[in-house]
Amino acid sequence: MYKSKHILPLVIIGVIVAALTAAQALLIDWLPPATSEQAGRTFTLLWFLFWASAIFFVIVTSVIIYSVWKFRAPKGDLGDGPPIHGNTKLEVVWTTVPSIILVVVAIYGYIVLERNEAVAANAMTVDVYAQQFAWSYGYPDAGIQTGVLVVPQGRQVELHVRARDVIHDFWVPQFGIKGDAVPGIDHVLWINPTTLGTYPVVCAELCGVGHSVMRSKVEVVTPAAFEAWLAKGKAAVADGTAQADAAATAANAPGDAVAGKTIFEAKCGGCHAGLGTEAGGVGPQLKGRPLTLESVKTQITNGKGMMPGGIVSGTDMADVAAYVMSIN
Numbered sequence: 314m315y316k317s318k319h320i321l322p323l324v325i326i327g328v329i330v331a332a333l334t335a336a337q338a339l340l341i342d343w344l345p346p347a348t349s350e351q352a353g354r355t356f357t358l359l360w361f362l363f364w365a366s367a368i369f370f371v372i373v374t375s376v377i378i379y380s381v382w383k384f385r386a387p388k389g390d391l392g393d394g395p396p397i398h399g400n401t402k403l404e405v406v407w408t409t410v411p412s413i414i415l416v417v418v419a420i421y422g423y424i425v426l427e428r429n430e431a432v433a434a435n436a437m438t439v440d441v442y443a444q445q446f447a448w449s450y451g452y453p454d455a456g457i458q459t460g461v462l463v464v465p466q467g468r469q470v471e472l473h474v475r476a477r478d479v480i481h482d483f484w485v486p487q488f489g490i491k492g493d494a495v496p497g498i499d500h501v502l503w504i505n506p507t508t509l510g511t512y513p514v515v516c517a518e519l520c521g522v523g524h525s526v527m528r529s530k531v532e533v534v535t536p537a538a539f540e541a542w543l544a545k546g547k548a549a550v551a552d553g554t555a556q557a558d559a560a561a562t563a564a565n566a567p568g569d570a571v572a573g574k575t576i577f578e579a580k581c582g583g584c585h586a587g588l589g590t591e592a593g594g595v596g597p598q599l600k601g602r603p604l605t606l607e608s609v610k611t612q613i614t615n616g617k618g619m620m621p622g623g624i625v626s627g628t629d630m631a632d633v634a635a636y637v638m639s640i641n
């Protein structure tokens with residue numbers, strides 16, 4: 314029989330440690346809302362792991378705190394402690410219990426992975442391209458390219474993540490998925506979006522000076538809205554030549570520097586900080602450079618160095634070019 318005088322103080326310490334641990338878990342928003350089937354499963358697994366760990370953390374920490382206080386050496390006692398040999402019963406328990414937990418976690422984790430990567434018959438393919446420092450998306454069935462990832466609610470999307478230069482990492486926190494974009498490798502990820510909304514796409518792998526601004530958006534829309542969006546994209550491609558001509562005409566029209574400032578801040582400000590009047594760490598300072606309206610438009614169209622081409626086009630490009638010339 315263990316000495317019962319230890320029970321009460323141990324329980325009191327245990328309650329305090331448990332309350333502090335639970336407060337950490339419950340008072341902080343650790344995870345974003347789950348907006349895909351995958352995120353729901355992954356986040357539940359994560360909380361299972363957390364609470365399983367928390368139980369043992371509370372037990373072990375409480376016993377340590379109590380023992381350090383209760384069995385400390387009396388003042389002036391420099392002798393050794395009493396010689397104790399192992400306790401077989403305890404050793405069997407602390408080997409068996411973690412083994413069982415490990416097996417349970419392995420099986421649970423396997424089930425989650427298996428379900429998260431189960432390919433649906435009607436899965437839709439989308440190509441994801443990463444490059445310093447922008448994301449772009451291709452819809453091979455529709456033959457269109459976009460700067461925003463648009464996906465339908467309730468249908469599985471198979472993402473083929475690829476890199477055009479260095480290693481990046483495609484991450485949508487709300488979807489609970491993350492996958493490296495590695496040059497030469499087609500990394501496949503699956504999502505089943507459940508909740509309508511707009512969520513951030515984040516680069517989660519240090520990929521150069523513009524890493525922190527390498528962000529994009531994913532929009533989850535209703536299946537009907539998605540079909541309409543696809544049809545519009547296809548029509549624009551079919552109408553490509555006419556569109557390109559119209560865009561070229563618009564780009565050559567005199568731009569509006571005031572409108573250009575707003576567009577510049579949204580599209581270019583991430584790299585050319587300080588509205589182009591100072592170096593942003595990524596893109597150079599634009600003020601006082603030997604630029605002409607033509608050279609600005611050429612650089613916007615073709616890109617230069619780390620700057621991807623085609624960030625703005627048509628009227629927007631004419632406005633941005635006018636703005637750049639106004640500060641230059």
Ligand code: CUA
Pocket residue numbers: 443444445446480481482516517518519520521523524525527
């Ligand atoms: Cu791309 Cu970090």
